[in-house]
Amino acid sequence: MTSVLSQFDISAKPQSIPPLLGASLDELTTWVQQQGQPGYRGKQLHDWIYHKGVRSLADISVFSKQWRSELAEIAIGRSTEHYRSVASDGTIKYLLQLDDGQIVEAVGIPSDNRLTVCVSTQVGCPMACDFCATGKGGFQRNLGRHEIVDQVLTVQEDFQRRVSNIVFMGMGEPLLNTQSVLDAIRCLNQDVGIGQRNITVSTVGIRDRIRLFARENLQVTLAVSLHAPNQGLREQLIPSARAYPLRDLFTECREYVEITGRRVTFEYVLLAGVNDLPEHAMQLAKHLRGFQSHVNLIPYNPISEVDYQRPSSDRINGFLAILKQQNIAVSVRYSRGLDADAACGQLRSQKANV
Structure with missing residues (x-):
């Protein structure tokens, strides 16, 4: 650090x-x-x-x-709440205003046994994924480590309950802000007291960064946003994939497993009629046979900026069944807080100027 x-x-x-x-x-x-x-x-x-x-x-x-x-002029580094949205399931999305006036999202996701915080690492995102509200809003800047840690403390104080889990799945690409993310992880672990195994870092995949991340000797979970089982479709959904072929990404992920001994989670947003067909499931299974990994299928949360749709339950279950038949570890992750626009990027795009 x-x-x-x-x-x-x-x-x-x-x-x-x-x-x-x-x-x-x-x-x-x-x-x-x-x-x-x-x-x-x-x-x-x-x-x-x-x-x-x-x-x-x-x-x-x-x-x-x-x-x-x-010491009056020395800043601790806390944000102020700009706006909040509360969902019927108890999920709260916060828009937090930083010292320079920029707005960033954080989400508190409660359950009976845990309180999870979804944190952002950048204001906006440069990756411009075609189905993502954050990507449609453009990129402003990286967050400092204090701005990342602040999101966790804000949720913990608001819920008056100890945070148990952290997912770096909010706005931004964590591995394009590697040093601040690493510093924040160490602070959250050593100073706030959250176990590394309860921290997940999600990345769309940046060349050589997964390998470097592996060498940090952390016990966090790496989640790779895959979203497509072949190079052509991935380039359509994720523009940065043109510079980072799928085969190279899988090679680096396998090195991550070898270095850390920890499996990789692959996140796969299911888009109706785009990447949710049986042949897509078979292609994905072919890549992952013998791979120490787990697939999270995520039914799409529609946004107004694009015309992608959420698959039917039959299509979701069919995709899941094929992966299971191919002996791929897989589960479906249903997003929380949908009635409060708590999918990443949705609330900021609507309420940043409130």
Whole structure:
């Protein structure tokens, strides 16, 4: 992980100091010592940021009033809620406003035994997948590690319940923002206390990045957004696939399994009449025979920008049955929060200017 210690310079002007959210206990301890404070203040600062949810250093009551006034211009790095949408199943989608006014989505997905947060890694997305609302909105910038961690803390505080699982499946392509994603994962694991095995990172596939990600020695789950069983159809749905042939993507995924010993999840959005035919299921099965993997079939959530449709239940079940007959590990994942426009990108495109 790239250290932020060199950035936390006591002689630096407050506005040049990066947000404290995302920094480790050791980094925060070093920083408070640089400010002329005793080392134990680092543990206090860490506790107030990650466990008490403080949004301003001025609110940390265990610090002296004089020091709090000196720290008034230093940002912790929390967002503000711009808009929310609550679904009948309890799913809440948040539009969070960042320091520069940009809007990013995060989703809290509760169940009886867990609270999952779907986090974004970019404002918008450069991948321009043809069926995706986020891709239709264009790309603005990468998120910093503090902006990723903030999404998890925001959901946890709002639900007043501990987050158990995190999926990097919101806006953006995580492996085009690799360093911030890696730093955020380590912070969420070590500082917030979420197990790496409960974290999933989803990617459409960026050449060489899966291989590099594997070498980070993490225990997270890698989910590859496949969405097509052949190169021609994948290029139609995912423009970036032209530069990254399917055969090369599968080769890199197999290397990931060899390096990490962990299986790869393949996400496959089912589009009626496009990629949900029996021959598509057979093509997919051929690629995955003998592969340590699991397929998540995701019935499409329609958006207004394009004319793709959700397959019928018979078509979904037929595709599922063929994969099972071919001994492919597979399940159907039905999206939560559809009545609240909680599919990725939908709410931002409608409410960002509210």
